[in-house]
Amino acid sequence: MTGVPLVDLGAPDAPAVLDAAFRDVGFVMVTGHGVPAELVDRTRAAFLSFFHLPADRKAAVRMPRLGMAGWAPMGMEANGYSFGHETPPDMKESYRLGAHELPGRVALRGANVWPEEPAGFREAAVEYLGAVDAVHLRILEVCAVALGLEDQGFFRRHALRNDNTLNVNWYAPISHLGAPVEGQYRIGPHTDFGTITVLSREPGSSALQVQLPDGSWVEAPVVDGAFTVNCGDMMAHWSGGRWRSAIHRVLAPSAAEPDDALLSLVYFCEPDPETMITP
Structure with a gap:
């Protein structure tokens, strides 16, 4: 397999397709998840309105570390350092929220902070958190079937309390940021640490790229209404190495498209804190 396949969560072959995708690529495109497009659009609009505020108004909710x-302004993160590579800062702003707004989940990284503007920001974010968390739990059930576990609720049962993270990344246009320097990415090459990551993406000139086992890179397509889902380091280990946590990156924008801007809703999922991760 040399591309990122599409799987319908409601289809009988969903476990087999996910298994092959996680073995060969580490990524899959997911449909049949049940999240309304209206909610995704409303959440995107709320975060985009926030990112468009002047920096001094966003600074009121700047993350302390x-x-x-x-809010994390540009210059605060460089993902390449996770591999020991000294790279320029990633070309993005972010807003980070914990899932402890949801029933049963506990705050592990401190309380969430909420901006006073735009109106409806908190309501949209919390509603989206609930919807994407439900998708994450459903995918974990498919993962259990894909690995042939007799207990199909195994992964789900170990994922009901942890403070998962919604990280919303805004990749501003270079007309706003200035041209990238050598070696700069929108997000530098990295893997995700948790079990799975569930992303809502949009098309643009700088694609999400996934590294294949042979070292080549393939673009993850943007499919209307689909989530992009990837296997993280913990799930790769939990699967006994059957599945791969793929290195991925987001390229810097092209000078030919100076106004290209993207916004991604990224839901990082981890097991409950007391869970022992053994193959």
Whole structure:
């Protein structure tokens, strides 16, 4: 397999398609998830309105240090360092929220912070958190079937309390940021640490690229209404190495498209804190 396949969560072959995708690529495109397009659009609009605010108004909810809740301006993160590579800062702003707004989930990284504007920001974010968390739990059930576990609720049962993270990335246009320097990405090459990541993406000139086992790179397509889902380091280990946590990156925008801007809703999922991750 040399591309990112599409799987319908409601289809009988969903476990087999997901298994092959996670073995060969580490990524899959997911439909049949049940999240309304209206909710995704409303959530995107709320975060985009926030990112378009002047910096001094966004600073009221700036995260005190990386990894906590709040706004992270450009220059605060460089994902290449996770592989020991000294790289320029990633070309993005972010807003980070914990899933402890949802019933049963506990705050592990401090309380969420909420901006006073735009109106409806918190309501949209919390509603989206609930919807994408339900998708994550459903995918974990498919993962259990794909691995042939007798207990199809195994992964789900170990994922009901953790404070998963919604990280919303805004890739501003270079007409706003200036041209990238050598070696700069929108997000540098990295893997995700958790079980799975569920992304809502939009098309643009700088694609999400996934590294294949032979070292080549393939673009992850943007399919209308589909989530992009990838296997993280913990799930790769939990699967006994059957599945791969693929290195991925988002390229810097092209000078030919100076106004290209993207916004991604990224839901990072992890097991409950007391869970022992053994193959």
